[in-house]
Amino acid sequence: MKVTIIGRWGAYPAKGEATACYLVECDDLKILIDVGSGSLSQLGKLIDLATIDVVFVSHIHADHIADLMTLQYAALVDTQLKRRKKKLQVFLYDPEASISFEFPDVIERHPLQPSSKVVLKELNCTFFETNHNVPTLAMRLQWKGQVFVYTADTAYCEKLAQFAKGADIYLTECSFYAAQQSIASTHCTSSDVAKMMNIVKAKQTILTHLPHYGEQKLLIEEVKQLTNYAAQLAKPFMTMTIKGEVNHAL
16 A cells, blocks of 8 residues: 655645645555646656546545545546546545536545445545545555545544554644644644544544644644654655655655
């Protein structure tokens, strides 16, 4: 299993980057988790969009789905040009069914619930509803004994940490600095992240959904004050494997 950071920002993308988007590769299976603003342009630097098999959408905030609607156009064009051989499978948590696709011949929609279990070849996916201001699912992907957990957007949640316990790769949002606890009602501060890390006990922890202001490296320093588990800031095109290998560039 390999995980690559495509977009790492919350709210809106920094210049030349993208908001939440992560590529998971399990042998020849390519999975996109969230499709934030700017993500397709970034993703195209790494892979052919026609090779994406599956998309998981954690929730319907714009910084997680902005490029989802243009991805359907890419799927349509690639299908017409015979570059895409099968439908794009899109699993999304959208209880109000507010997202619709124009081209059902090229995209197959699968509604998610917290109790959903998705099996894709040897990949097993389970979900957990987070502490956010719209319905949001964290995801636990298990492939041949390897475990990747993505928190999506959430405030501190001990039960979510239990859900993520023992992850090989733990990708957690970190939207606020420790001093901003009073305004972090639907997102995690660095202190919240550290407290959850003490429960999760992951082999690798990556901080994402980052704030656009301040010195982001301070987030890591604040985390270190409350946990002995190491963490890194997400970087564009950073790749992580279960073996602990990290590559910070293309």
